[in-house]
Structures are given as structure tokens and as C-alpha cells.
Amino acid sequence: MSDGAWGTFLQQKGLAPGECPELWNITHRKEVLDIAESYIKAGSDLIETNSFGGTRFKLEKYGLADRVSELNKAAAEISREAAGEGKMVLGSIGPTGKLLLLEEVTKEELYDAFREQAMALEAGGVDAIVVETMTDLEEAVLAVKASRENTGLEVICTMTFDKLVTGEYRTMMGISPAEMIQPLVDAGATVIGANCGNGMAGMVSIVEEIRRENPVVPVLVHANAGMPLYQDGKTHFPESPEETASFVHSLIRSGANIIGGCCGTTPEHILKIKEAVHL
Ligand SMILES: [Zn+2]
Numbered sequence: 001m002s003d004g005a006w007g008t009f010l011q012q013k014g015l016a017p018g019e020c021p022e023l024w025n026i027t028h029r030k031e032v033l034d035i036a037e038s039y040i041k042a043g044s045d046l047i048e049t050n051s052f053g054g055t056r057f058k059l060e061k062y063g064l065a066d067r068v069s070e071l072n073k074a075a076a077e078i079s080r081e082a083a084g085e086g087k088m089v090l091g092s093i094g095p096t097g098k099l100l101l102l103e104e105v106t107k108e109e110l111y112d113a114f115r116e117q118a119m120a121l122e123a124g125g126v127d128a129i130v131v132e133t134m135t136d137l138e139e140a141v142l143a144v145k146a147s148r149e150n151t152g153l154e155v156i157c158t159m160t161f162d163k164l165v166t167g168e169y170r171t172m173m174g175i176s177p178a179e180m181i182q183p184l185v186d187a188g189a190t191v192i193g194a195n196c197g198n199g200m201a202g203m204v205s206i207v208e209e210i211r212r213e214n215p216v217v218p219v220l221v222h223a224n225a226g227m228p229l230y231q232d233g234k235t236h237f238p239e240s241p242e243e244t245a246s247f248v249h250s251l252i253r254s255g256a257n258i259i260g261g262c263c264g265t266t267p268e269h270i271l272k273i274k275e276a277v278h279l
Contacts, residue, residue, distance in 0.1 A: 001277065002222060002260025003039035003047040004270050006092070008237070010035070010050070020062040022054050025074035032075075036082030042267035043274040044260065047083055048092045048130060051075035051121060055113040057096035057105070069120040076124025090130040090156065091121030093143055100138055101173075110139060114146035122151040131157040132195045132222070133262075135171040137180055141187045148188030156191040156220055157184045161206055163198065169206050177209040185217060193220035196262045198227040199239055200247035204254050211255040218257045223247075225264030237264025241272035248276035 010021050013031045024032050032050050039047045054072045056065040064071065072091070079089045096113060098105035118129055129147040134140035140157055147155045159180050161169040170176055177194065184192050194206045200223040207219055226239035244265065251259060259277065261269045 001043055001045045001270065001274050002090075002220065002258050003044040004042075004261035004265035004267060005225075005263050006035060006048060006050055007052065008235070008263050009266070020053070020059065020064060022051055022059065022071040022075065023062065023064060025050055025071055025078060029074070029078060033078050033082055036079045038267040039270060040082050040084070040087055042270040044087070044270055046088045046090050046258065046260070047079050048090045049075040049079045049121065049124075049126060050092075051117070052092045052094040052132070054093070054117050054120075055096045056116060057098050057113055058094070068116050069123070072117050072120035073124035076121045076126045080125040088127040089125065090128050091118065091124075091126035091153075093117055093121075093129060093131045093147065094133050095135065095139060100136065107138070107142060110142045111146045114143040115150045118147040118151050118153070122153055126153065128154045128156060130220075131155060131189075134159045135173045135175070137171075137173070137175045137183055140180070141183050144184060144187040144189045154190045155188055156193070157187075157189040158193040158195040158220055158222060160196040161194055161202070163202055169202065169209065177206045178213040181210060181214050181217065185214075191218040191220050191258065193222070193256070193258070195220075195222035196224055199224055200244050200251065203256070204247060204250045207251060207254040207256045215255075219255060220258040220260075221251060221256045222260045222262040223265075224262045225266075225269060228264065239264070241266070241269040244269050245272035245276040248273055249279075252277070
């Protein structure tokens with residue numbers, strides 16, 4: 001059992017649009033710790049860190065590029081404190097927002113940015129790295145390599161897929177679930193999978209596709225609580241904890257090994273998923 005959303009949970013706790021989520025590891029430590037603890041209480045065996053946007057490329061938008069080490073280390077320490085003994089902490093690394101394709105950044109610059117973040121997360125005490133919400137396979141591979149080659153940690157990597165009108169799944173950059181497997185494994189990922197997206201239902205097809213290609217690699221799924229809807233200037237996620245949990249058995253049958261949630265999921269979703277896992 002993994003955990004649920006962080007970004008949408010921070011917003012619920014008052015993170016304003018335009019505010020840097022990772023700065024909250026210093027300015028709102030108690031709120032961030034509270035999120036981590038709420039997932040441990042709900043039954044998560046693995047919890048993430050508040051460091052999704054913790055590369056220097058994301059932090060520089062807030063004038064915080066020189067605080068990568070401090071903010072990531074703090075993120076890791078907060079989740080480590082909540083996890084205590086026996087539960088594991090996954091250091092979250094998200095995309096940089098810079099596109100190799102458009103030559104906004106070089107491979108070396110991406111590698112260096114991921115290395116800097118991964119090393120800070122390790123210094124703060126994480127048990128593994130989770131590279132997530134990736135859409136560009138090349139960026140994902142660089143993040144996995146930089147984490148593997150510069151820390152003693154295992155690395156998980158999940159990409160984000162959308163359903164095409166044909167019924168197939170692709171990332172925004174056109175990568176299929178089957179296509180991501182070997183490059184990520186070759187780069188050093190020991191667990192792969194999918195996160196975010198449009199809800200639990202689609203994850204079953206994605207895991208089936210992964211399993212057709214590779215029957216052994218451990219698969220992690222962090223699904224959103226459905227497709228986000230915009231109402232009154234607010235984002236709303238429609239899938240209730242019960243609805244999310246209703247897909248758990250199909251997901252396990254399709255071959256998923258670790259299950260948690262992404263945007264819009266709450267400790268209540270985790271609780272219901274956990275109940276379903278044990279049914
Ligand atoms: Zn998400």
C-alpha cells in the first residue's frame with residue numbers, strides 16, 4: 001500500500017496558487033507532516049515526500065534554485081519522521097518542465113538537476129526514489145539514471161498516460177506503457193508503473209499492457225480520483241473512496257503490486273483501497 005495525493009492535499013490546507021509547495025517544508029512544516037502522518041494512519045506502507053517540484057528548474061520559478069538541497073532534505077526528514085520504523089519513504093521527483101525536444105535544456109543539465117535532488121532526498125533519509133508523472137521517456141531515463149548512479153537507493157519510475165480515441169494509452173509525448181518498460185529497467189528502475197491520469201479504471205488496461213510485455217517487473221499504480229472537473233474556479237475530483245476501491249481487485253488481477261493514489265485522493269481513499277486489498 002502506497003499513499004495518496006500531496007499537491008491537492010496541500011491546496012486543501014491553504015497552499016495558494018503561485019506559492020511554492022516545497023517551500024512549505026520550511027514555512028509550514030506542521031501541515032506537511034500532518035499530510036504524511038495522515039497517510040501512515042490510513043494504512044500506507046510507503047509514503048512520498050513533498051518534493052515533486054524540487055528540481056532547480058522548478059524551484060527557480062520561485063527564486064529558490066539555490067535551495068534545492070535544503071528543501072528536498074527537509075521534505076525527506078518530514079516524511080521520515082511520520083513514517084517511523086517499519087514504513088518506507090519514497091522521495092518524489094517530478095518532471096522539470098523543460099523539454100529536450102525543444103532544446104530548452106541539455107541532457108547533461110537534466111541529469112545534473114536530478115542528481116542534485118536525489119542526493120538531497122537521500123541525505124534526508126528516504127528509502128527509495130520515485131520518479132513520477134513523466135511524459136518524456138528520455139527525461140524519465142535521465143532521472144532514473146541520475147538517481148541510481150549517485151545514491152545507494154532503489155528507483156521507482158511511473159509515467160502518466162491518457163486514453164486516446166482508439167482506446168490505446170499514450171503519454172503526452174506519445175509513449176505507450178509497453179514502450180517505457182525496457183528503457184526504464186535498463187536505466188536502473190526496479191519498479192515501474194503509472195500515476196496520475198484519469199482514474200483507476202484506465203489503470204487496469206495500462207497494467208495489462210505492461211504485463212503482456214513483462215510478466216515479472218514489479219508494477220506500482222498511483223491513480224487520480226477520476227478525471228478532474230473545474231467548477232467555480234476550483235478543481236474537483238469525482239471518484240469517491242468507494243469507487244476507487246471498487247477497481248482494486250481487477251487491478252491486482254491485472255498484475256499490480258503496489259497501489260496508492262494520485263491527485264484528488266485522500267487518506268479516506270487509501271483506507272478504502274487498503275480494505276479492498278485485504279478482502
Ligand atoms: Zn496526479
